[in-house]
Amino acid sequence: MAFPGMTPPMGGMPGGSGNDAQGLSNQDMALLYYSRLAAESCASKTVMSGVAGFGMGAIFGLFMSSMSYDSPMTPQNQQIADLPLRQQVRYGLKDMGSRSLSAGKNFGIVGALFAGIECCIEGFRAKNDLKNIAAAGCLSGGILGARAGPYAACAGCVGFSAFSTAIDWYMLSPSEPDD
Known part of the structure; x- marks a missing residue:
């Protein structure tokens, strides 16, 4: 399975530059590939x-x-x-x-x-956007508040969703250039 921006384990670099141009052997490329694959897994x-x-x-x-x-x-x-x-x-x-x-x-x-x-x-x-964050915040807040009853689960859903979406929106917003 190939991911965007990742090189296959035994292939050359994109654009035909080969491994020698990058100074990496096939073993190093495989290690890099599988390390990135492991780091990007949900687990x-x-x-x-x-x-x-x-x-x-x-x-x-x-x-x-x-x-x-x-x-x-x-x-x-x-x-x-x-x-x-x-x-x-x-x-x-x-x-x-x-x-x-x-x-x-x-x-x-x-x-x-x-x-x-x-x-x-x-x-x-198969997307990375604020809707994922909002939905994950809602589910997480609902799960964490479920023991206290349905009202707490709903409040946790709304609160955690709003908080996590606001934080992610702020982190993803472009920063002002320093003049």
Whole structure:
């Protein structure tokens, strides 16, 4: 199966330039071809998005959990403040780790779900446009909100679709040239 912009594994470069002009052997061309083929598959896009989402969620969770100890006036923080320093640090690190893990899992699930659905829709429609993003956002939001009931599923569909479409539209819009 050939994809636009990809060279077959054992053929020369388009236009008859051959492998020698590019400095790549047939084995290198095959490796490049199959690497790109794997990177463009829905399974690898889903896994990569899940891993990236997990990493971003863990960082976000770490940041947010570190902000919960900023005021010693809350009852929970007052109880922690009465503990010896070593126990305070142990408690804080354990709490930050569990919150980071939780946020990482949630972001990873959302990223993998959205990327997998978007890739399947793109493959089905054989187009790459904002309609794919809107549909993937709607399905992802609906799936994520389904446990809370039909109203939450509809709200998740509309909200996630609008958010993901707006972000993709902004990312694809041409930028102003710097003068």
